[in-house]
Amino acid sequence: MSLQATSSQTVGPFFKIGFDWLNRNDLTGPGVTGERVTLSGVVLDGDSKPVPDALLEIWQANSHGKYAHPDDTQEKPLEPGFKGYGRIPTDDQGRFRITTIKPGQVPGPDGKPQAPHIVVSVFARGLLRRLVTRIYFPDEPANAGDFALNQVEPARRGTLIAKKSGGQAGALEWNVILQGAEETVFFDC
Amino acid sequence: MAPIAGYRRPFLRTQPDYLWPPYRSSIKRAPSKPLVYLPHTLSEVTGPTFEKEIVDVKACDLTKQHSAAPLGERIIVSGRVLDEDGRAVRNTLVEIWQANAAGRYLHKRDQHEAPLDPNFSGNGYTLTDSDGRYRFVTIKPGEYPWRNHVNAWRPAHIHFSIFGPAFATRLVTQMYFPGDPLLPFDPIFNATADELARKRLISNFDWESTKSEWALGYRFDIILSGREATPMEG
Numbered sequence A: 001m002s003l004q005a006t007s008s009q010t011v012g013p014f015f016k017i018g019f020d021w022l023n024r025n026d027l028t029g030p031g032v033t034g035e036r037v038t039l040s041g042v043v044l045d046g047d048s049k050p051v052p053d054a055l056l057e058i059w060q061a062n063s064h065g066k067y068a069h070p071d072d073t074q075e076k077p078l079e080p081g082f083k084g085y086g087r088i089p090t091d092d093q094g095r096f097r098i099t100t101i102k103p104g105q106v107p108g109p110d111g112k113p114q115a116p117h118i119v120v121s122v123f124a125r126g127l128l129r130r131l132v133t134r135i136y137f138p139d140e141p142a143n144a145g146d147f148a149l150n151q152v153e154p155a156r157r158g159t160l161i162a163k164k165s166g167g168q169a170g171a172l173e174w175n176v177i178l179q180g181a182e183e184t185v186f187f188d189c
Numbered sequence B: 001m002a003p004i005a006g007y008r009r010p011f012l013r014t015q016p017d018y019l020w021p022p023y024r025s026s027i028k029r030a031p032s033k034p035l036v037y038l039p040h041t042l043s044e045v046t047g048p049t050f051e052k053e054i055v056d057v058k059a060c061d062l063t064k065q066h067s068a069a070p071l072g073e074r075i076i077v078s079g080r081v082l083d084e085d086g087r088a089v090r091n092t093l094v095e096i097w098q099a100n101a102a103g104r105y106l107h108k109r110d111q112h113e114a115p116l117d118p119n120f121s122g123n124g125y126t127l128t129d130s131d132g133r134y135r136f137v138t139i140k141p142g143e144y145p146w147r148n149h150v151n152a153w154r155p156a157h158i159h160f161s162i163f164g165p166a167f168a169t170r171l172v173t174q175m176y177f178p179g180d181p182l183l184p185f186d187p188i189f190n191a192t193a194d195e196l197a198r199k200r201l202i203s204n205f206d207w208e209s210t211k212s213e214w215a216l217g218y219r220f221d222i223i224l225s226g227r228e229a230t231p232m233e234g
Helices: A017-023 A139-144 A153-162 B195-199
Strands: A036-044 A054-059 A085-089 A097-102 A117-124 A131-136 A171-173 B074-083 B093-097 B123-127 B133-139 B143-147 B152-154 B158-163 B171-176 B216-219 B222-224
Touching: A017 A085, A017 B093, A017 B123, A017 B158, A054 A097, A085 A097, A131 A153, B093 B133, B123 B133, B158 B222, B171 B222
Parallel strands: A036 A171, B074 B216, B074 B222
Antiparallel strands: A036 A097, A054 A085, A054 A117, A117 A131, B074 B133, B093 B123, B093 B158, B143 B152, B158 B171
16 A cells, blocks of 8 residues: 655745644753753845744754654663754744754764754745754864765855854854755755 | 664655745745755654643634634544555644634734634644544634735635654645635645645545534545655665
């Protein structure tokens, strides 16, 4: 029996009606270990205009590099207070802000650990399907050997790596450019 | 860890392209560069799971979220969430949102000149059961105009969001109603090239779930990407 996956359709402009109840922009909490980071940024369209009706969903491992999911069979500790899921709509200026911890390394298909990263879905009016991207971390030696980053032409890898922002510890900037010369790398995933 | 089996990629033409000029909002928001192919890793074959505790039992009945019943035709929308091998997707979160019977969303940016209904918020959610089944009670949403082109009208639809077992299976779609005369003219519905795939977005009228003296039933099954049989090698 082979069925075909249902077609995607846009979330449209009014998705907050359905999604707001599960908004979560702070993944930290009591008992959650790891380096606190704040990711701030903006979603921009092909005219560099902010996108006020976009939604990010993120998924990440805990600081030990373990996903809260049954298919992660690694012998690493789970933390009950850390689920790894965030849902963040952009504001009227197209901006978003996520507070979380830097995830640990998880295995890659080439047998090497992947560099710490967060996987991201981008939804918006105008997007008939979600876009998939990743957030990596600055000053991270593992980035150089990362499986997914190495699928990307070197000139564009920077769009996936957050930048340090201001002087505050853990303050990072990462933007989503939907279209144009500085376009964020999106994965076929 | 043992090698990981990824999830299957979509069949040709069964998913919309990002750039689809008849849908005007896609023109400045679709990526212009090709997507970068990424084999699935542990990060994509895992994903958020939700427990029963987060689901309010009232959340699946959109007609009982206020002090009185909403206006409009009460309907039952139910179906199963399956993978491409026909296996039930259990305990997965299904979320819906929609316009009211007059075609108006409870949203500050919806300026359509149609009344809001104080007894209808238009959002619901539930978890599928052990057979992958879900069920919502709601009212039939109205059609409404939008500014995509001259005299543009959206067919009646309910937005659906489904997680499935992994980040790779995440799906957001829209369910339509059988016989809607607006379907042939809707750029969003028609963004999917494959005709059969498009038709699967249209729910079926369903005697089985129709409740005598009370509400018509519509059935909408949702199929998520299936899993590859063999693990990928590194």
